[in-house]
Amino acid sequence: MAVPILKQSHYLIATIQAALTDADLVELRDALVARVGKFRSRGVIVDVTALDVLDSFASRTLRDIACMIRLRGAETVIVGIQPEVAFTMVQMGITLEDVPTVLDLEEGLAHLERKSRH
Amino acid sequence: MKTDSSKSNLPDKSHATIELLRELVAHLRQHRTELREEWARRITEAKLLTAMSKDEIFAEATSVYDNYVEALETGTFEALQAYARNLSERIIPRGVQTDEVVGIVLLLRDVLARSLFAKYQTDFNLLNRILDAYEPAANRIANTVAVGFVQERERIIRQQQEAIRELSTPVLPVRERLLILPIIGVIDPQRARQLTEQLLRGIRANRARVVVIDITGVAAIDSHVANHLVQTVEASRLLGATVIVTGLSPEIAQTLVNIGVDLGKMNTVGDLQGGIEEAERLLGYKVAPIQDSAHQVVVAS
Numbered sequence: 001m002a003v004p005i006l007k008q009s010h011y012l013i014a015t016i017q018a019a020l021t022d023a024d025l026v027e028l029r030d031a032l033v034a035r036v037g038k039f040r041s042r043g044v045i046v047d048v049t050a051l052d053v054l055d056s057f058a059s060r061t062l063r064d065i066a067c068m069i070r071l072r073g074a075e076t077v078i079v080g081i082q083p084e085v086a087f088t089m090v091q092m093g094i095t096l097e098d099v100p101t102v103l104d105l106e107e108g109l110a111h112l113e114r115k116s117r118h
Numbered sequence: 119m120k121t122d123s124s125k126s127n128l129p130d131k132s133h134a135t136i137e138l139l140r141e142l143v144a145h146l147r148q149h150r151t152e153l154r155e156e157w158a159r160r161i162t163e164a165k166l167l168t169a170m171s172k173d174e175i176f177a178e179a180t181s182v183y184d185n186y187v188e189a190l191e192t193g194t195f196e197a198l199q200a201y202a203r204n205l206s207e208r209i210i211p212r213g214v215q216t217d218e219v220v221g222i223v224l225l226l227r228d229v230l231a232r233s234l235f236a237k238y239q240t241d242f243n244l245l246n247r248i249l250d251a252y253e254p255a256a257n258r259i260a261n262t263v264a265v266g267f268v269q270e271r272e273r274i275i276r277q278q279q280e281a282i283r284e285l286s287t288p289v290l291p292v293r294e295r296l297l298i299l300p301i302i303g304v305i306d307p308q309r310a311r312q313l314t315e316q317l318l319r320g321i322r323a324n325r326a327r328v329v330v331i332d333i334t335g336v337a338a339i340d341s342h343v344a345n346h347l348v349q350t351v352e353a354s355r356l357l358g359a360t361v362i363v364t365g366l367s368p369e370i371a372q373t374l375v376n377i378g379v380d381l382g383k384m385n386t387v388g389d390l391q392g393g394i395e396e397a398e399r400l401l402g403y404k405v406a407p408i409q410d411s412a413h414q415v416v417v418a419s
Binding site for chain 1: 314315318319321322325327349350352353354355356357358359
């Protein structure tokens with residue numbers, strides 16, 4: 001299932017709506033990295049509110065996305081991790097070290113605003 | 119005698135036992151008053167049930183005695199069990215200990231056995247058979263009462279633990295987007311887990327951006343709980359909230375360093391006040407005294 005990527009002024013918003021296969025995740029990564037250049041976006045928001053599990057591959061892909069987007073000159077923020085998901089991830093040792101994460105979409109937009117103002 | 123009692127003529131033997139128990143019960147009924155008094159006297163003498171007055175002991179002794187005899191007579195223990203539970207419910211809040219309860223039931227067993235010795239001392243054979251019938255029943259009764267007491271106590275303990283757990287983890291919003299989680303008392307793994315769940319849910323519900331966890335009231339911490347704390351901090355970060363831990367006692371600080379917990383990612387501030395100030399700074403609040411009251415302070419000094 002493809003993930004829709006919306007353009008909202010300077011930002012790209014990818015809302016994951018159902019559990020993704022590994023191939024879907026790779027496709028999402030490639031699409032984001034390509035579009036961030038095409039639209040000259042300043043930031044990318046990946047919304048995972050609908051996910052009730054984030055396995056190690058998904059987490060690694062999210063981290064890869066963040067690193068690649070940074071190399072392309074933009075910021076990434078992950079939004080909407082559920083409390084249970086967060087705790088399970090931490091227990092498995094997945095902490096998404098250097099990826100900014102915030103509560104929800106609204107916070108994500110505010111976070112990117114702050115970042116791009118600096 | 120011994121060979122006689124171990125004969126495998128079961129129905130006959132149990133029939134004989136029932137006969138003997140009936141005789142026994144009649145004896146106990148007949149001497150109810152003096153045996154009961156003797157028992158109450160020995161309870162006081164042994165300094166058991168010190169939390170209760172003499173009259174209370176006698177009243178309880180009477181009903182225990184009657185239930186005891188009834189259990190001997192009917193051979194069913196449900197009524198006694200229910201009574202034991204009911205009694206435990208009444209005496210546990212008064213600080214009666216397990217050894218006291220076991221002690222008084224054993225005393226009753228001994229008092230009754232003595233009276234049997236006295237009654238049948240002329241006929242050793244009959245005494246032996248009476249005791250054969252009496253002892254298993256008496257032991258089973260003692261067992262039932264003691265187990266009932268312990269079970270009741272465990273039930274109360276479980277209930278209290280539950281209550282403490284419910285009470286002990288308040289997640290308090292103090293300003294918009296700022297939560298405080300004061301932790302008091304011992305943190306066991308189960309409580310740690312519940313704490314984390316409540317905190318993460320609180321972060322979501324209050325849209326918190328900063329959380330102050332105050333552990334001033336925690337006396338000690340082990341590696342398991344310390345790791346859990348670190349995990350809580352990381353999980354909160356995944357929800358977009360920064361955690362500030364305050365009130366680490368010198369002992370806890372030493373423990374954490376000794377067991378080598380990685381606190382690099384943890385924001386720690388000395389006390390709760392400092393933690394709230396830091397949180398306000400992170401949130402962009404600035405707390406300033408109102409001009410007038412500042413003026414008053416100057417005037418007053």
